[in-house]
Every structure is written in structure tokens, then in C-alpha cells.
Amino acid sequence: METVSPEPVSASWAAVFSLALGVFGLLTAEYLPASLLTPMAAELGVSEAVAGQAVTVTAVAAMLSGLLTASLTRRIDRRLVLLGFTVLLIVSSLLVAVAANTLMLLLMRVLLGVALGGFWSMAAAVAMRLVPAALVPRAVSIIFSGIAVATIVAVPLGSYLGELAGWRSTFLAAAGLGVLTLVFQLFTLPRMPPRATARLGTLWEVLRRPGFGLGIAGMLLVHIGHYALFTYIRPALENVVKVDVDELTLLLFVFGLANFAGTLAAGWLLTKSLRLTLALTPALMGVAALAVALVPAGKIGYVILVLLWGLAFGGVSVAWSNWATRMVPDQAESAGGLVVVGVQSAIAAGAAAGGALFGLGGVVTVFTVSGVVLLASALLIALRVAAPHHQSRT
Template identity: 75%
Template sequence: MSSNLSGTAPDSRTNRAPATVVPPPVEPKWMAVMSLALGVFGLLTAEYLPASLLTPIAEDLGVSEALVGQAVTVTAGAAVVSGLLTASLTRRIDRRVVLLGFTVLMIVSNSLVALAPNMFVLLAMRILLGVALGGFWSMAAATAMRLVPAPLIPRAVSIIFSGIAVATIVAVPLGSYLGDLAGWRSVFWAATALGVVTLVLQLFALPRMTPQNAARLKTLWSVLIHPSFAIGIVGMLLVHVGHYALFTYIRPALETMVDVDTSTLAALLFAFGVANLVGTLAAGWLLQLSLRLTLALMPLLIGIAALGLALLPANQGMSATLVVVWGLAFGGVSVAWSNWATLTVPDKAESAGGIVVVGVQSGIAAGAGVGGATFGLGGVVAVFWIFGVVLIASALFITLSVKNPGRHG
């Protein structure tokens, strides 16, 4: 074991020296961490933009809004494939170069979408964005391990993933506003400019990072059959299915169960987004106290909030509090599970990150699907109490079954 970690002994089976395991830095590279957060923000903002620009894009390109909506679907599909394959396909390349390459793909995608003469070109460029998104996301937590000392990894990951929360808050409303003001193509040019700024910052901030423990396709299988990892992935899927079954129907839930008007609804959704950002940043501190506590506490709070919205008498003040609790709790979910994955199999962190990307995307799809079926059968109240119970049960499952990896917890 020790000879493998040293990186000095040759591998007799392959006649090739194994990848060197580089120890974490003594001093944190916070500017590099911030450059990754900006990259996540830019990628997620670009992913969400078509949702706010469906009508003007459809009118300009002469297609249906339903077809434009597929721009989000193809991005997510490409992200799943990229998340799984990035570690193995780029196993010999400096990780700095790989990350910069994904940022370049984002720039190319956004600029060519802005110039797209037809829907075929637009969808092709959205696939390119998905490749960048899935690959960048799968490497994020593993890269954090290379940029900061071990005790600061949870904080670094929370900062990187705060880009998701910020994109969730600003992408749709800002995209819609700018689209009305200057046209949908101008919005994608603005996203291109954001990508250029991100690339410049990353060029200056990211250090060289030689590949470690080069991954192959079979590495994905070895990660999946790791007993602790396999059990944890079940818990992660339960949490994401439960959350997205609820979140898909947050608007009709607030409109019917709480009876809010349009302006109040917008305020509550904005409050949810802000709380989500705060929860993402706070998760870094909570993770340093206990990883398993964080993993279990997040779905427990979301489940309680969902049951409260479904079963308590309608009250806007109470409902606003529950929505904020929900947003705070979900803000920590991606951070916690990404930390858990990399700490469970630290020697295969990038492959683990790719599996997490696939798990999250699968949870989104499954949650929306089963939530929709439940909504059709029993209405929005049934969705909220059933999946509130599912989330509380997932918290119990995590508490009893998911182990604390490494030193955290």
C-alpha cells in the first residue's frame, strides 16, 4: 500500500509508473477556489437561460416553445455522459488544462448559440455546454482537494457550489429581463462575456495539477461496488428524488395551499433562492462539525417543511418560514454529498464526482416524474405529504446506514 502511495515504484503489469499522489497544499489557494465558483455560476446560468427565453427564441427561429425547451434536456443529457467519462478520457492531462478546456467550451457554446441561424445549431451548441457542465461539475470537489489543506475542503467545496445557488437566483429573472430589453441573443453574448472573464481568472489563479491515480472506465465500477459508496448513493438518490418531486410543484403548492398572489409568490421564490445560497455557504461550516449529521439533517428539514406546508393551516408568515427553511436545507445537499463522495473514495475522487453528477441528474428526472404521477392522482397536497415522509425516511436511512468517511464527523 505504501509503495503505491509514494508514486515511485513501477507497475510491473503495465510497465508504467503509477500516478503520483500529490499531498494537499499547506496554504489554501482561495483565488483558485473562487475561479471555480465563477465557472460553476457561468455554466449553470447558461444551462438555465433557455427557460427564461423560450418565447423569443421560438419566435425568432420559427419553432415551437416545446422544441426550444429541449435545449435544457439535451444539455442535461450531455452532462450525464460527460460527468461519467471525463475522469477516464482525460486521465493523462493536467487537470488545469482540462478545467480551462471546459471553460473554453462554455464560451464557444454561448457565442455560437447567440449566432445560431436555426434550431439544429442551437441544440448542437447546447450539447457542447452539457459536456462542459458535466465535466466541470464532476471535477469540482476533487479539484478542491488539490487547492486547500484537508480541514478546509468542506469550506472550499461550499464556496465552489455557491455558484449553483447564485445561478438559481439570478439566471431566470435576469435572463428574462435582459431578453426583453435587448433580445435573447444579447443575453447569450452576455453569458459569453462572463465566460471570458472566468477564463482569464482561471488562467491566473489555477495551478498546474498533474493527474493522480489515472481513472479508467472500470474505475467507475470499482467505485460503485465500494460498499460504503453504494449505500450512500441510495441515500443520495432518495434525497434528490424527494426534493425534486416537491420543487417541481412549488408554485402550485404555494398558490393553492397558501393562496398567495403573484407578487407574494415571486417574493417567496426569491427568498427560497437567497436561503439556498446562505445554506450552501453555511454547509461548509456544518460539514466541518459532522458530515453524517449534515447529510441527514438536510432531508429531515426539507421533509418537515413539506409536511408543514401540506398539513398546517394556511398562514403566509408560517409558510414563508417553511420555504426559507427548505431553501436553507437544500443549499447544503450538493455540498454535503460531493464532500462525502470524494472522502469515501479519495483515491478515485474524480470518478466519484462523475457518479454524483449522474445521481443528481437521475434524481431530478425521477423526482419530477413520480411527483407528476402523484400530482395527477392526488393533487399537490398528496405530493407534499408523501414526499415529505420520503425525505424524513431518507434522513433515518442515512443516519443508520451511511458511514462517516475519513476524519469528518
């Protein structure tokens, strides 16, 4: 294993923003089927359930790519690897736009998953090579703000473009965004020769580092708690908050804005205290969830609680990506891969758990149990999860 390399003297902010654009493009493409499922299924002659597998195969491919990218690309310049993932985004979107059948559509979504998981797993590690150590939290928060912006923009924009010009044209637009991203990255990303010696066994070695496995367990609990809630946000807003369809659309949009603000705020909070950021975000989400379920807060009170939840979750991806790179700075890409796998598996587990709880007792049960899980995860993180300080990379 090689020593961690010296940190850069100055910050390459243009390169950081090119990575944020890359994350935005990849997540936008991932989310598009959610708003285009009905016309896609109708034109391809399949059920919406079958067309919905376009989301599933992307998530599975992202998990595998997150695990394998560091080891399979260990001898390749990181700039070329990142540019390659952006090319996969373009190719996937173009071929989905002309897909003649469901099989071709799903295969191209697998390509997108490979790009998404690989890009995400490398993002925090690459940020360490673009800015000085003290600025890494801010850089990572900017990069991951691409997730929040995609959450806000992708579904309503996809739905609008789909109605205006058809679902295939929407994927062509995603390919166009990929081309813009590729050009931006070509001009801004510096050469980054590979430095670590990651192999498949490295993943197991990283997981066995003192405190790393426990931290991943805490991260899983936070994400499972959130995605059990988020899967049922619409029935919660309709049945508990009592919003109509127009109010629902507006509130989901504002939830996304709060999420974006939380992502940027976390970059600042991380410079003060990593442990505080890791523990505070699930604590706030847990309080919001329990209050929605158990406190008669009135419509304005419920809206404030939902916005608090969105604000808090905005900091989660940023905080855990920073935690992983600080815990194992010498194998930051492998650590990032494990974070991606944890998040993707937690999305599936959270949605499944939320479904079971919803069947047992409806929205109130989902929010009550998830709130307890989130508060328990906050306590575990505050008491047991290691939170190393910044270290200069010498």
C-alpha cells in the same frame, strides 16, 4: 491505482473562487432557456416544447460527461481540463447566440452539457488539491455556492435582458461572463498534473467500494424527493400559501437567497459532522414539506417553511460532494462523476414522480409523499450510510 497525494500546505482561495465563478457561469447558461423559451421558439419557428429540449440535451450531455471525464482526460493536467470546459462554455454561448436553426442550437447546448458535467464532477476533487484537508468542506461550499447564486440570478436576469435586448444578446452576455471566468482561472489555477489512473472500469470499482453504493442510493432518494417538490413549487405557493404574482416572484427570490445561505452554512456544519449534515438536510426538507401539506400554518408560517426548505437544500450538493471525496479520496474525480450522474437522473426521476403524484391528488399529495420520502432518506442516512472523518492525504 496510485496513492492519494499529499495535501497542500496553504490554501489557494483565489483559485477556489475562480471555480465558483466557473460553476456560476455554467449553471447560468444552463438555466437561461427557462426564461427565454417563448422568444427563442418564436424566432426559430418551432414550438416551445421543441425549444425546451435545449434543457433536456444539456442535462443528458452533462450526465455522460460526468461519467466519462475522469477516464477520458486522465493523462491531461487538471488545470487544462478545467480551462477547456470554460472555453466550451464561451463557444456554446456564442454559437447559440447566432444559431440559425434549432439543430445548431441543440448541438451547442450539448457542448454546454459536456462542460457542465465535466466541471461539476471534478470540482470537489480539485478542491482537495487547492486547500488543506481541514478546509476542503469550506472550499467545496464556496465552489457550489455558484449553483445557488445562478439559481437566484439566472432566470430573472435572463428574462430582464431578454426583454431589454433580445434572447440572443442574453447568450452573448453569458459568453462574456465565460471570458471573464477564463481570464480569472488563467491567473489563479495552478498546474495540477494528473494523478489517478481512472478508466471506465474505475466507475464500477468505485461503486462497489464498501458503503459507496448505499450512499448513492441515499443521495438519489434525497434528490428525487426534493425535485418532485421543486417542480411544483409555483402551484404550491399559489394554491396553498395563497401568494399573488408579485409575492410569488419575491418569495422565489428569497427561496434562492435561503438556498445560498444554506450552502455556506453547510461548509461550516461539515467541519463538525458529515453524518449530521447528510441526515439533517433531508430531515428538515421532509418536515417542511409535510407541514406545508398538512398543517394550517397561515401565510407567514408557510413562508417560514418554504425558507427552511430552501436553507436545507442549500447544503445537499456540498454535503454529498464532500462525502464522495472522503469515501474514495484516491478516485475522487470518478466519485464526483457518479454524484453528477446521480443528481441529473434524480432531477428527471423526481420531476416525473412529482407529475404522476400531482395528477393523482394535486399539490398536497406531492408534498405529503415527497416529505415521507425525504424523512425516510434521512433515517437511512443516519443509520446506514458510512460517513468517514477527514483524513490527511499522505
